[in-house]
Amino acid sequence: MIRPTVVLLCLATTLHSAVATAADWGPVESPLSSRWAKDVSPSNTLSEYPRPQLVRDRWVNLNGLWDYAITGIDDTRPVEWNGEILVPFAIESSLSGVGKSVQPDQTLWYHRQFETPQLNAGERLLLHFGAVDWETTVWINGQRVGEHRGCFDPFSFDITDALTKGDSQQITIRVWDPTDTGDQPRGKQVLKPGGIFYTAVTGIWQTVWLEPVPAAHIRSLKVIPDIDNSSVSVTVDASARDRVTIEVRDGDKTVVSARGSAGETITLPIPDAKLWSPDSPHLYDLEVDLESGDDVSSYFGMRKIAVGRDDDGFLRMFLNNKPLFQYGPLDQGWWPDGLYTAPTDEALKFDVEVTRELGFNMARKHTKVEPARWYYWADKLGLLVWQDMPTFMASGQNHHVRPKQENDANLAAQTRMQFHTELRAMIDGLHNHPSIVAWVPFNEGWGQHRTNEVLQWTKQYDPTRLVDGPSGWEDRGWGDLKDMHNYPGPGMFPAMDDRVSVLGEFGGLGLPLEGHLWQADRNWGYRTLKTREELAAGYERLVTQLHRLIGKGLAAAVYTQTTDVEIEVNGLLSYDRQIVKIDPQQLKAWHAKLYEPPPIEKTIVATSENEPQTWRFTTSPPTENWFAPDFDDSEWKSAPGGFGTEMTPNTTVRTNWNTPDIWIRRTFKLDEPKTDGGQWLLSIYHDEDAEIFINGIEAARVTDYTVGYITVPISKAAAKSLKAGENVIAIHCHQTQGGQFIDAGLLRVEPATKAN
Secondary structure, three states: OOOOOOEEOOHHHHOHHHHHHHHHOOOOOOOOOOOOHHHOOOOOOOOOOOOOOOEOOEEEEOOEEEEEEEEEOOOOOOOOOOEEEEEOOOOOOOOOOOOOOOOOOEEEEEEEEEEOOOOOOOOEEEEEEOOEEOEEEEEEOOEEEEEEEOOOOOEEEEOHHHOOOOOEEEEEEEEEOOHHHOOOOOOOEEOOOEOOEEEOOOEEOOOEEEEEEOOOOEEEEEEEEEOOOOEEEEEEEEOOOOEEEEEEEEOOEEEEEEEEEOOOEEEEEOOOOOEEOOOOEOOEEEEEEEOOOOEEEEEEOEOOEEEEEOOOOOEEEEEOOEEOOEEEEEEOOOEOOOEOOOOOHHHHHHHHHHHHHOOOOEEEEOOOOOOHHHHHHHHHHOOEEEEEOOOOOOOOHHHEOOOOOOOOOOOOHHHHHHHHHHHHHHHHHHOOOOOEEEEEOOEOOEOOOOHHHHHHHHHHHOOOOEEEEEEOOOOOOOOOEEEEEEOOOOOOOOOOOOOEEEEEEEEOEEOOOOOOOOOOOOOEOOEEOOOHHHHHHHHHHHHHHHHHHHOOOOOEEEEEOOEOEOOEOOOOEOOOOOOEOOOHHHHHHHHHHHOOOOOEEEEEEOOOOOOOOEEEEEOOOOOOOOOOOOOOOOOOEEEEOOEEOOOOOOOOOOEEOOOOEEEEEEEEEEOOOOOOOOEEEEEEEEEOEEEEEEOOEEEEEEOOEOOOOEEEEOOHHHHHHOOOEEEEEEEEEEOOOOOOEEEEEEEEEEOHHHHO
8 A cells, every 4th residue: 555666865975874873873761672772773663654544655754863951941042062963762762772861951963964855846845753852843944933832742843945055964853752741642651750751752753854846836735534334435635736646456456436526525435445453453555646746645445433222232343333341452653762752664564463462453552643654463363543632731729620620621721722732732643543543632641531422423534433531530421432440440330322332442461570570679460469370260261251241332442551661560561571471372362352252140149249248247357257158147237338548449348347356147048059160259359368168168269459340250169059948158258458338249260152
């Protein structure tokens, strides 16, 4: 779908200066680096054409060594430079060759010369930036040509009128970045990294390039597939109203061509369309020509995403008019050596490729917008994408919404305007990628303001995709999706009639691997385990529980996360991408089950989650045989579950329990219990450690705490003890600090094929 011949204009002269000093360049010392870092050099830095959906044959890559300087915020253009920096790696990164931080009261300057590319009569020269963080001002030969504010969106300047006679031209760039002292969209970067926040990124972090274009040229394309009508609509935005020819190709075959005018929507039939999906990511090539001479190549996928009702009556996400459970990792997109910037295109591709190879069909791109080539690989390899708007987390009640906070953040008008500007730029820049199926404007209350107004605007602006309600925390009742965060989980909102229930974050099982860590100590995970065997067992339990929730209407889930990031060790992969922590084939097999019909679940002993269930309890240590079926508990108190303290997350406390220990017992009756072809599970919320007995036999032991009801298999001996008539479940829960809660029930799960 990308033209095989893309000409780098004036390549030898453009890179001459960089080659001359390449021997002096090297990455600065870093705690960790990926295997692709060794392939980075000043003479060959991210050399691929950076904009796969609007490709021209002629361009000049300006990646490589530039001069840099750090000055005070009010200083003018420096006379002397501090050294050289490898563009497009942020100055804080190892691969920049600098590894310095830039403070909010400082300015980062860039400078380089370039040779004027050959311009035909009437042509213009555009200077393109993939992304620069955050406020960018550009001069050509001392003449100011433009300014841009934003961290994640591409921008361009026409620099033709600033060129001087002769071959050599001068570029000077000034960048100011307030990082987390400002309220601009910035994602997870902070000046003092820690917890879920990472090293700051300042300056140029995506490719910079030059491109000659005719005076009348194509600025952008808007492509909308329509599988229901077997057609695709293309709108060409050009600098002048001109006649345009559009050709759709499938490999070497021309499917259809049409003529029209720039600025109008041109609809082309696609007979017998090959649909794009994770299992078959078919892409059509697109050739667009202006009558006056400009021509570009692009591509698109014929796919549709919508909300629909499945055969069981649950609302789900429908891909190409069929329900599809979507499962993938939370993908942060950080690199130990390049921070925001992958060392090479091969590295960028790897994250998409390994996600598919592990059996995921989706990824949630978390509080970051990637270079266009990441989405190209998602398109080509068949990875569904939920795209976050990179919002911000700031101190102060007015800047974000906390759990159970009724009012939205009260942001200044200028802050709201910048958020909207960058949200719109993100949607515009990524609109044509078939892989993107959902927009996520807010994450966990970060900068969450005018919630429903923003969500509704997003849906109106791009009705071809789904819009997630706030991902986690406080939902305001709008959005195609209602999104729970539950660690370790999993959990879900009950199936609804008007919105799809999804699990936007869960898991977070951490495993630090010596030799693959950003720092040796103080690493963390939502649950930190000690061995790869423990991690695999814990992950399997989560996926098993997840499969059951699909049967209750859960439509998608996002596991935290693809890789470790700095001090976080929650990744399925190490931060350097060297180790997949769980056997890949085992992961793929577990994930494959999620796309099969879910098991049939029957509640045998109800929890008190929805209706109170009566237990006998004591907070005084009982005799040793307290769990025996014939134990006399008549002296214990009788009360409804669950037992705990208010403010424990996601609980309904019906009986107060605030001592270190509690013992509870309950009798239940069974008809003749099934002993084969299925599984007995405890449904339990425990905060913290609990031991569970059935008919006097240990059924399970659980440690730590949950923030919702989970399922735990009971022991074979306990399952064998179940009998027709009366049975007894007895639980001891021990609490050390924080909130506390205990409640449990019993489930029977049968395979779907057997039950049907």
